[in-house]
Amino acid sequence: MSNARITLVNPNSLIKVTEAIERAVAPFQRLPLEFRFLTSADGPAGIQTQAEADASIAPMAQLFLREAATTDAFVVACFSDPGLHGLRDLVSAPVLGIGECSVLTAMSMATRIGVIAIAGASIPRHLRYFRAMGVAERICGELALDMKVSDLADAELAFQRMVTVGKTLRDVHGADVLIMGCAGMADLRKRLEDECRLPVVEPTQAAVAMAAGRLFGRGG
Amino acid sequence: MSNARITLVNPNSLIKVTEAIERAVAPFQRLPLEFRFLTSADGPAGIQTQAEADASIAPMAQLFLREAATTDAFVVACFSDPGLHGLRDLVSAPVLGIGECSVLTAMSMATRIGVIAIAGASIPRHLRYFRAMGVAERICGELALDMKVSDLADAELAFQRMVTVGKTLRDVHGADVLIMGCAGMADLRKRLEDECRLPVVEPTQAAVAMAAGRLFGRGG
Amino acid sequence: MSNARITLVNPNSLIKVTEAIERAVAPFQRLPLEFRFLTSADGPAGIQTQAEADASIAPMAQLFLREAATTDAFVVACFSDPGLHGLRDLVSAPVLGIGECSVLTAMSMATRIGVIAIAGASIPRHLRYFRAMGVAERICGELALDMKVSDLADAELAFQRMVTVGKTLRDVHGADVLIMGCAGMADLRKRLEDECRLPVVEPTQAAVAMAAGRLFGRGG
Amino acid sequence: MSNARITLVNPNSLIKVTEAIERAVAPFQRLPLEFRFLTSADGPAGIQTQAEADASIAPMAQLFLREAATTDAFVVACFSDPGLHGLRDLVSAPVLGIGECSVLTAMSMATRIGVIAIAGASIPRHLRYFRAMGVAERICGELALDMKVSDLADAELAFQRMVTVGKTLRDVHGADVLIMGCAGMADLRKRLEDECRLPVVEPTQAAVAMAAGRLFGRGG
Amino acid sequence: MSNARITLVNPNSLIKVTEAIERAVAPFQRLPLEFRFLTSADGPAGIQTQAEADASIAPMAQLFLREAATTDAFVVACFSDPGLHGLRDLVSAPVLGIGECSVLTAMSMATRIGVIAIAGASIPRHLRYFRAMGVAERICGELALDMKVSDLADAELAFQRMVTVGKTLRDVHGADVLIMGCAGMADLRKRLEDECRLPVVEPTQAAVAMAAGRLFGRGG
Amino acid sequence: MSNARITLVNPNSLIKVTEAIERAVAPFQRLPLEFRFLTSADGPAGIQTQAEADASIAPMAQLFLREAATTDAFVVACFSDPGLHGLRDLVSAPVLGIGECSVLTAMSMATRIGVIAIAGASIPRHLRYFRAMGVAERICGELALDMKVSDLADAELAFQRMVTVGKTLRDVHGADVLIMGCAGMADLRKRLEDECRLPVVEPTQAAVAMAAGRLFGRGG
Structure with missing residues (x-):
């Protein structure tokens, strides 16, 4: 077989x-x-x-x-x-x-989920989607890097911004798990977990x- | 001008x-x-x-x-x-x-909204949409005619089925306003209201x- | 006729x-x-x-x-x-x-609705009302001018405060549409839109x- | 004192x-x-x-x-x-x-609350109120006696109808506690509990x- | 008897x-x-x-x-x-x-409920509980003292921290009633009310x- | 390794x-x-x-x-x-x-989830749990076999009852995916899917x- x-x-x-x-x-x-x-x-x-x-x-x-x-x-x-x-x-x-699966996976890990978006323009769309899924009350916050997808090539810059956003989600919004709200950033996951001291779900x-x-x- | x-x-x-x-x-x-x-x-x-x-x-x-x-x-x-x-x-x-506007309009008319769908296959999609809109708790029920769009040419047949569904939404689900969940059926609105003795919102x-x-x- | x-x-x-x-x-x-x-x-x-x-x-x-x-x-x-x-x-x-219609209208314009109240004392009442309507999850924030209705005669003062509140709803709460939470302020709508760079719903x-x-x- | x-x-x-x-x-x-x-x-x-x-x-x-x-x-x-x-x-x-207190009290007794209304016309009002209170998801059903307040003088007739409605709330809607949705029926509470084999909250x-x-x- | x-x-x-x-x-x-x-x-x-x-x-x-x-x-x-x-x-x-009863009692007093927790680690558990109760939308915020239960012996220290947290719940989160999220602090209730100028529910x-x-x- | x-x-x-x-x-x-x-x-x-x-x-x-x-x-x-x-x-x-994972998995498969419980006494507990998880609106119905765990030894009897309950969840409650609300029934999953013509999630x-x-x- x-x-x-x-x-x-x-x-x-x-x-x-x-x-x-x-x-x-x-x-x-x-x-x-x-x-x-x-x-x-x-x-x-x-x-x-x-x-x-x-x-x-x-x-x-x-x-x-x-x-x-x-x-x-x-x-x-x-x-x-x-x-x-x-x-x-x-x-x-x-x-x-990958969006749906990342939320469902995070739901099996902790109570309050923070989402790191690339662009602020995506947040209302994600919000409508979380509501359509019926899970919006599990998302304690979503914040954007406000960087262009093309700029993600500079992984280090993206990473530092991601850490800042992740810590804000943790300290201000109460997140106890984070989701990377974009494909293609798996290389940064482990480091992000270490810096934020929170589990991080990579959607793919x-x-x-x-x-x-x-x-x-x-x-x- | x-x-x-x-x-x-x-x-x-x-x-x-x-x-x-x-x-x-x-x-x-x-x-x-x-x-x-x-x-x-x-x-x-x-x-x-x-x-x-x-x-x-x-x-x-x-x-x-x-x-x-x-x-x-x-x-x-x-x-x-x-x-x-x-x-x-x-x-x-x-x-x-027309979907969004029909729900918003019905919300200004009565508390419990019943939706008449053409096809049962549309109901999960509508449900996801009502949730994305944040209005799902206003929809007391949605039921389908289970007729093909093409069959709607037989307006009388569609109408009788619509009346049955509308009365079920009213009597079993508590609807005090109905929405026709499809474009192109405005000709039947007035008669449907008379038969069901409920206000009916035509989406267009x-x-x-x-x-x-x-x-x-x-x-x- | x-x-x-x-x-x-x-x-x-x-x-x-x-x-x-x-x-x-x-x-x-x-x-x-x-x-x-x-x-x-x-x-x-x-x-x-x-x-x-x-x-x-x-x-x-x-x-x-x-x-x-x-x-x-x-x-x-x-x-x-x-x-x-x-x-x-x-x-x-x-x-x-006008309250119900302003919310329903804003819902047809954007995902996250910010409300500008005149008095903080009104906010719990509005909150109960948004919940009764079943639309509370669409309201991303409501903030008060904390000015007396009688003081609204000084339209310019009210307007400047309104702009500040509107921008806070936009930048901190994520509003992408604003509602003026009071009758009688239509004269200020266009200017408020221009200053906040967001659509504004006037309830009447x-x-x-x-x-x-x-x-x-x-x-x- | x-x-x-x-x-x-x-x-x-x-x-x-x-x-x-x-x-x-x-x-x-x-x-x-x-x-x-x-x-x-x-x-x-x-x-x-x-x-x-x-x-x-x-x-x-x-x-x-x-x-x-x-x-x-x-x-x-x-x-x-x-x-x-x-x-x-x-x-x-x-x-x-007494409405608010009866719901809060029932919430301390069981998970799914059934409400017995006097008149069907009250049900949408109650529903708006339960939503405003933020407790609508605890109410598993509300059904009406559909008897006039004046007819409640015939306590026995009211009682028999109440038993029927209470059993429907229990068996079809899953209620494990009932609320009498009206003042002035306390005399019937104990008997209603016995007949329905469910705890009954009297609002006053x-x-x-x-x-x-x-x-x-x-x-x- | x-x-x-x-x-x-x-x-x-x-x-x-x-x-x-x-x-x-x-x-x-x-x-x-x-x-x-x-x-x-x-x-x-x-x-x-x-x-x-x-x-x-x-x-x-x-x-x-x-x-x-x-x-x-x-x-x-x-x-x-x-x-x-x-x-x-x-x-x-x-x-x-006492947790359930404190929330139900606060619900009969005001619209927006703030909860003062002892430890941040309790907040996700409380959140799951408020959701299970079906009352989460009544809780406008929960913040922790972040003091150990053993440290509560120093009642004055605990009290000053409690006042700070209570005022934040009032001014930032909009609470119009507070709950002490722990047994055994009743001695402080009256003073907390006076300092925060809000009603305070003691759970026991x-x-x-x-x-x-x-x-x-x-x-x- | x-x-x-x-x-x-x-x-x-x-x-x-x-x-x-x-x-x-x-x-x-x-x-x-x-x-x-x-x-x-x-x-x-x-x-x-x-x-x-x-x-x-x-x-x-x-x-x-x-x-x-x-x-x-x-x-x-x-x-x-x-x-x-x-x-x-x-x-x-x-x-x-296995409860949490079965719901999350079903959420990735279809919009409306029906749950087959063994005992009616479990349903309020499950309901509190679905609410604590924040997913209650995805569950369109839960119905019980009302058979003892010990009786499940008679797999055929249990299976026939399960089919009846599954079809009711599908036809009356609108389920488009089913969850077996108990461990230890995996042997029946494939047959249940075939009989109900719906996907079935086995929790383990x-x-x-x-x-x-x-x-x-x-x-x-």
Whole structure:
């Protein structure tokens, strides 16, 4: 029996982000699973506004249909989970969203969840999503780095800002677990935990873990 | 000074639905406003699943960008308000959704709101949306006709089923106001009110009223 | 056919407030509607406490009964909507409250709503009301000017304080739309929007817009 | 030191109801407290609609002001607690509402609370009130006897209907405690408990207990 | 007929705390009731973490079973109400928790409740409890003294810190009533009210008041 | 490097239940993990009431302390997750509860979750727990088999009753995913899915999947 295959789709067109997603999954590579990492070439160059999130859905739907026959579980690898429920209508395999999975995972770790967003413009969208999920009362605060996705290349700058935001969520908002509200920052997770002295959920890892659970739980 | 212009977009490709939307707006034609009714020719043939709702966004976004220069307010004329928040990112004119406006209007009329859906498959999507809006506790029940959009041509059959569902929402769920959870059924509103002896909100009319209010309130 | 008539009732006895309410409605005067502005001469001199709000109901009920025969829609023109649901029991015409309508209108504009109250004493009452309405999770903050209603005569002083409060709601509480939590301040709306760079809902205008929508939607 | 005095006010003008309220308090007469029972002679003849509840406030406010000097705690003896928050603005003594106290008391007894209303017309008002109190999720159901207040004279008929409604709340809605949603039915409490095999909260008794607690807790 | 007996159980093993609980009940001693104060000798030395709260349940259950035959109502005298619902399964007498009763009592006094916790580590546990109770939206804030239970011996130090926290809850979080989130601090209540100019609920007194109400309401 | 070890603890003393828990984990045995299955010999013989759930905590805490040195993740294998938060205070390894994990997993699968309980007496406890978790609005209904744990030996009888309850949750309450609200019934999951035509979450499998995710995500 061949290994089950998990297809992760980066809904934006930045290959650098896809590569960072792949690095996030590294710890799971020792599992008897096959991972595939796709970039949605026709997606937007980044997803900050709701319009960009929505624009990413149609090209992603094409990718899903194309890969459905050879995929056992899909992961939408953007924190806003664009199109998540609709993609579930399109394919029979489980479809996991990294935003949803990161919140659910954090809920199993501590009572009050703080979210570190990249851009302030994303916060109302996330808020609507947390409410739609029915978990808004678990989120004690969400604060933005207010840095451009492109600037995240300067990992050290992003990291220092992330630490500041994480400590504010901890000390002012009472967070006892943090979520990185963006794909592609897994490299910083361990250091962020050390600096903030709080557990940190990296969304792609949360989703891969839940996808693996779904597959093995089924005897996959 | 010329009249302000409201552009209503039917996100599915059925011209018959657009025509029904136009009839819904008839009572407002005596206002000093200009109305335009567009069919999203590249949209899906109907919107029941989340995938269909999502698929309607991209072509609608093109229409919005094309019409933005000559539009003072947009109305997304599908009860699921596909793309509503993202379309607000794209154009500077107000964008109203008939789903959102129908709920807000019903909230100004009575305490417990019952929703009549066309298809059961839409109910989880509506539920997520009511939660995202933060109004789920006002909805005392939503029940489906479980008829296809295409079958709505037989208005009499649809109407009788609608009356049955409306009375159940009233008697079992306690609704004191009803919302028609679909565009294009305005012709039946008055009769439904008479049969159910409850006020009934027709979504397109609710949205046009709120769009007009936005324009006149601004001195439009 | 004569135009439909909307009767706005100021539940306090200050004619100056009624005049400001009339100015708020000016942009709607080009609609085929007739507006009437009444002062509840036996009402309290101002409404800040719950006791004052309650004391305004009985005289207002008399006014409503007296005017019912010649009114197509009523507007209760105080942000606390005193007696709103009970007045709906008394007359058959629609009764709109400016508090309720301002919140519903703001909900169609943005995700997080900030409210500017005149007096801190009103905030617990408003909070109970937002909860009763089922919309409390949409209100990201309410802050008071802490100025007396009588001091609002010094419009410039009130305005500067309002700007400060509005900016705090925006920057600290995350508001992306503001509501003026009081009747009679429409003259300041445009300037407040410009200073705060956020849309601002004026409650009387929101209610007149929704009242007009109800009347035209009915073929009125 | 003389005993503390609790003034109970029946906001409707029916002396028969005041007498029943007095009987409800009988078990507390052995406490070192003085009880006084007032009928609001200018109040409405009964309180079913919101308009009737509102109409009862102004005459009750007069009573409160008149009795304030000789009262240590007030009880508003109508399940809808008309004017409760405003009356607290008028007098310095604690003001308890029998509706509020009955819900709070039931919350200390069991998880899911069922409410037996007299009239269906009261249910939306109660629902708004439970939401304003922030306790709506504790109420698993409210059902009405659909009998007139005047018909309650036929205690046996009322009782049988009450048993039926109580059992439905228990078996269909999951109630594990019941509230009698009206003043003046204390005589039936014990029998209702026996028939439904559930604890039953009588609102006047709940309020007197909490009023006594407030007074003794203060060294009263 | 002999007086009804209320048994208060301190779930931790500190006799000093039991003595403070006894002092809290002093104002109720003039009621025709008998009070008994028990220390759970096998309980933990203090209850700050959830593990300590849980560890207190088993020895308390033994005490309850031993005292059930001679007790008319029990009070669990720890703000976290350890084992409350389970203890209700064990004995037929009413079991009241001082945490639950303090919140319910505060809800009858004002709209926004602030809670003063001893230790920050308790706050997530309290938050889960307020949510389980369905009252979380009434709590506008909870802040900790961040002092050890043992340090409370220095009542003056604790008191000054309590005043600071109480004023922050009032001025920053909008509290209009405060709860002392711990047993054994009744001696400080009156002074805290005077300093903060807000009503203060002492949990043991709130529970004894509600227990007395339950007993007298039953003719006890 | 040796495999990470997950210790599952059955908090009741029935070895038959522990064996069923072990069978539930079978599909995960191909992962590079070591599983250990412990029975809490001093726990109650079954857990239906809150008192039984609470009584299971103290012996389980002993087990946890004893096994902490050789365990990388713990699973509390009872749907009520007795002591979950307190056990997290006792050991540094992750502690997962099968109740919490089953709800979180179901939330990643569909919008409306139905729960099949063994005993009606458990439902209020579960309800308090769902509220404490902040997810109550995702649970569209919970219904009980009303069979004793001991009777579950007759798997076929239990299964037929489970199918009936599952279909009621689907058709009357709108569930689109089901949770088996008890440990030890994994053998029936696949058949239940087939009969009800809905996905079914088995709690132990959900928890093992999330525990594995936590361990691998850490590079475990």
